[in-house]
Amino acid sequence: MLFDLSAANERLWNTVQSQLWDFYASVQSKHARLAVVLPKHRTDQLAPEFLPFRRHIEPPDRIDVIIRHLRFGGLDTRICHPLPSSLLAFVETKPPMRELARLAVRIVEMRATEREGGDFAALCGQAVAEQTDRGPEVAGLVPHVRRGPQRALLITAALLHGARVEAVHTATAALLSVAKSPGEVRPLLEHPGLDERLEKIDAASDGDSRVRFERRGFARAVRRHFWTTRPDLREPLRVWVSQIVDLSELTDADRERLVRRFTELCLSTEDTEGLIHLVKDWTDAPAETDRTRATNRWRAAAQLLEQSVSSEACGGKFRHQIYEWSTQRQLSDSLRHVLAEVCEKVMAVRHPEAALVRLHHLARRERSPGVARESLLRYVTNDPEDLRLHRRLMYRLTVSSSDIYRLPDTDLFLELTAPTKLPKPFLRSSPTRSWLTTGWAAAFDSAEREHWTACAESWISAADATEDPAISNHLFDVLVAAAGTRYAILSRLFASARERTRPALSTLLLRKINEAQTLRMSRDSTMARHQEAAPS
Template sequence: MSETPLTHLSYASGPVNAGPGDQHNHFAPPLLPAPAATPRMVAEDQLRHLHATFVRPAGINTAYDILVEHRTVFLDGAPGSGRSSAARVLLHELPHQGTYHELTPGEEESGTVRIPLHLIGVNDRMLLDLSAADAELWGAVRAQFSEIRNEVMDRHAHLAVVLPHPYAAQLDPEFLRYRWDVERPDARAVVHRHLRVRGGMGSELYSPTPAVLLDYLSTRPAVRDLARLADLILRARVAAEGSPVSGRPFTLWCEQATGAMTDRANEVAAFVPGLAESARRALLLTSAMLHGVRVDTVHRAAADLASLVRSPAEERPLLEREGLTERLSSVRAAPDSTGRVRFTELGFDRAVREHFWFDMPDLRAPLTTWVKRILLWPALDSTGRETLVRNVTELCLATKDYQTVQALVSAWTRENAQRFELRSAAQTLKTCLSSEEHAGHFRAYVYAQSRRDVTAGLRETLTEVCEKVLSVTHPDAALVRLHWLTRHEPSLGSARTALVRYARSDPPVLSRLVRRLADDMPTRPRATDIRLFLALVEPGAGSALPVVDAAVRRGLTECWGAVFLHGGADRWGPAVDTWVETASDSPTAVSGALLDVLIGAAASHYTALSRIYDAARGLGPPGWSTGVLHRITAAQRGPRTGNERASQQLPVSERTNV
């Protein structure tokens, strides 16, 4: 039996010694929950969930056959037909040989609007979602389709392209045979599937379908709205637990859910003018922004908002004023059994928030100031902070107020910001990057910030967002941003630790990082890149080092050559010892590849060759060290490598810091 030619390194979920020297670990709670698996596995899990709730539209098997036979399929459909979900499901149903990821036009470091072809890996399953593309972007990517498809074929990959519906007729004739039009799935079946998969609801509850639900479905809502409707039905069921209900409870849940989907905006618009007092409106808006937060916190926050917008103070004596329960009732809210404020009607909180944000644009600035202010209150617990941050972020995205979002992130990541503020900034960016409509803007924002000298808090926030959120759908974008964060952080920082952990968790990402380092290190040998490379080749936190891949092997040789030329032996020596020891314990093919890389890089570096041979003595099977010596001798006789480019040495001041 042949062995898989990979060098396996052990996985570590804790701190990693990212290079030689002492390691000091200072533990702080993560800003975002740690994923239970690698980004690749998280992406596959999301696809499995989508597949479980997906209702197959008519003819989708034809689209699958096109994708299997031609490795490319172009999907079109009316907005709201579920075309993007269909593309993801098709890719999920393929054999899981390569990596699933999304392609996005534009490579920041080249400044061109193109699909980066180097991101197409062997056996990859890729989504190119152009559903929101404008005419300019569509034209640029359309001109590249032949080049993209040739690369897909050469790499034995698969690509699903979602076309922009207004321009789909412009698809070139040569690609028409790969096109498939997505038909809208049966809306009732979509809702039923979500209720069954997500809520365990049996068909005996929703058969026959209530008239109120059929009336709503007749309006042909978007497929994504059907998922939200099912969520509201399940929420109505939870809220009704323990309450006596006459008749069919499912009908009542549907009435509440469809009401939240359709009637609430007009209802709120008619309700607010009836609240003549400014303080009463402040209580209404506060209850919506802090929906589900403790009643005493809502009371205090409402008073603070009223003061901020200069509402007149209450002049009546305290004992003559209305109680809080009475005032909450006047805005259709009440404390629940746990003392948290909730509206009595499903979806009313969202409609209230959107009414004030959309209908009173002059209120946005003071409301944002209020959010920043009360976020600092000790009385606001973590659930309340998460609710507040999510709500203000969604409001900003609804009006594409990106500047306000970025200002909030800056405020929450200033120097000496508290831990919960950093967590709020991370939550905000996670929400933005998880939105199909707005993610592109915030990927660009994260990229721009990663290339600057930013506060330690913003660097940590960006690091976690890249490793835990962006890496799931855009692995290369996460890699690029983590690399720039590493270049701009102090020695042994969290960005480098995260980048090493991320790269070692996924061999394709590791290969890409090696090639990226090899592109720069020989000609622009940054001290940070040399330290990063030495951390990368140390054992302790990875999955596999694919040294038998010719491109990776060339990249590793270039990197080692730059390390030998520009780094001190006290830094690279321990890494050489580990590399040689790994070679001695590896299968023959891998062992030879490891030695070829190291000895090839050190061919004109006597000190490095001596260290390699000293490390090899006494290791491996009998005669192994003699074989190492023969390789060293052969390398010394052969042509010299690029390691002799002494003119590219780092300044002495920087070399001593490597």
């Protein structure tokens, strides 16, 4: 078990620490292991009995990190030796791991483009230059770019760096409108051309008519400059991004880069509300009005959330927000689709239990079985060797299910326990057999008779198909125990067995029914005698 208490305040840490020793003993008794990430500023407050267990984790070798990222990106790392001086100098500054990952991605991307050439040392030099902080250079340029149209072009070129000139031109006009800044007042034919305007902000269009700044890393520095020095522009920029994600002049790659860059800015200042508003805006578009527009917005919302839930600083807030959304009944289909995708594909990597809980809430609140249910079932049955999530969902559907959601939970239970999906260890284990019995009892109570009959018939057919007599026994035991004293259900089960199994198995089922009824009659008779003998 892993306890991440890195963000715990003093009160929480003291509460946990007072109970930690007993919990540690409990974990050991189950032959398990416990790891605790200590609060960042309270490592000196560790109780003496825990001091022998404390370990300081050093960061990995930074050169090795870069090499591994390059290899993962498909680069033949034999070309990395000897390491270029620019790369060594960058590593000497001890940048955080995410910066090393970003650098490696740049090197791989640049090597994949013909315009960058193939010399590894040159690629490293260019990538490091792009990673270099251009903030002072941007701060020196901005005072000379005073007029609104010029600054709008500067910001647009930075956020749409690499987009075609048509997209930059249209988006610049949109930003002027959102910021309520007047455009050119001169006649149209007297307006300066885009190339002339780009030259004044140290940018240009390349041979493919794509707008780029001449200095690497300059676009990123421009984005950071305006975001940090002009907080009043943040809301207009959010509105603008929400609008231009629909631009037909943008390619899918342009949209992805725009969303990634703007999300990165918001996360840098922990502006979670602005990002949450964008997700709502982009998932409110009904697909019937404009399918292409709706698809673009849904993809943008999914990308934004995927990036945000993985954030070190803000990931917790977004995971909480996803939980709040997942427990709402009135949720648009598009937002439900986006949340299911993010939970299954992103949250599942580092927060598997949290992803399962949110997918379950989404699935049980769907008006009819849909994308959330498919994502949930696919998620828990994806790895037949790892049954933790499967077991967790089974518990939620049976033992901890609430009366409000009994019907959808029962429906999920019947699909999850189809013989093709039901792990054999669940039948061999007494606790999970008890859960299965509880789930089937709920199905007999609340599911449509045709539905549970079809599912029960599949269990009976599975008992006939298996070569393991213990599995057949367990399948019948669960069904009989769940049916209890309901004669109509037991009769239907026996009739199905006579139709679908060999005579020996139908006889086995009949014997189990008779034994269960005899046992219950004996128990009832004993209880009645005790009640009669009790003093009045």
